[in-house]
Amino acid sequence: MxxxxxxxxxxxxxxxxxxxxxxxxxxxxxxxxxxxxxxxxxxxxxxxxxxxxxxxxxxxxxxxxxxxxxxxxxxxxxxxxxxQDDEPAAARSRGRPKLGVVAREVTLLPRHWEWLNAQPGGASVALRKLVDAARLAGADKQRVRLAQEAAYRFMTAMGGNLPDYEEATRALYANDRARFERMIAGWPGDIREHAARLAAAAFCEVT
Structure with missing residues (x-):
């Protein structure tokens, strides 16, 4: 834990x-x-x-x-x-400690293994490169999603009964900053400012 x-x-x-x-x-x-x-x-x-x-x-x-x-x-x-920490201590101790390598089972079709084994460095190196590339490609989407979730939690707790709350949440998830700001304009100042700060990272271009 x-x-x-x-x-x-x-x-x-x-x-x-x-x-x-x-x-x-x-x-x-x-x-x-x-x-x-x-x-x-x-x-x-x-x-x-x-x-x-x-x-x-x-x-x-x-x-x-x-x-x-x-x-x-x-x-x-x-x-x-x-x-929840899903890594047992015994599992974390395996592999090469300096690199933090953890051994786990991966199930693939034969053609996948053939392709991976043919890559420079073998299957393990190829898999690590693929995972890193996927993480970088999804970083912006992940950041936006986390910002939306944080803003939504706060808005629900503090603004659920305020005017235009539902429209503000729709604008948040639609990546519509202008409409979001209009919908929360009448909220109490401290709540409005905090919600806007949390939502700022959600309003961006996602590639």
């Missing part, structure tokens, strides 16, 4: 952005806002993915930060996002 620990995050109290920065900085700001009487609901988002983050707010600010530090030291990331 691996954990993604956000490098930065943003907290909102109601429609107002109250902090952006490291986990420690935002956790301290969230704790102070939480302790104020009559405060609005507070939501915290990973700046890269817009996945929600929760802090353990028991005790004082020092207690909150201490738990955050302890969790980070243990590799769990107190505000991290858990992910």
């Amino acid at each position: 691996t954990f993604h620990t956000p490098s930065s995050c943003t907290a909102f109290e109601g429609v107002r952005r109250i902090a952006t920065g490291t986990l420690r900085d935002v956790a301290a700001a969230v704790k102070r806002a939480h302790d104020r009487a009559g405060g609005e609901p507070i939501l915290v988002f990973d700046d890269a993915t817009s996945r929600p983050i929760e802090f353990d707010l028991r005790g004082g600010v020092d207690d909150v930060l201490a738990r955050l530090a302890d969790a980070g030291a243990n590799g769990a990331g107190a505000a991290g996002t858990a992910g």
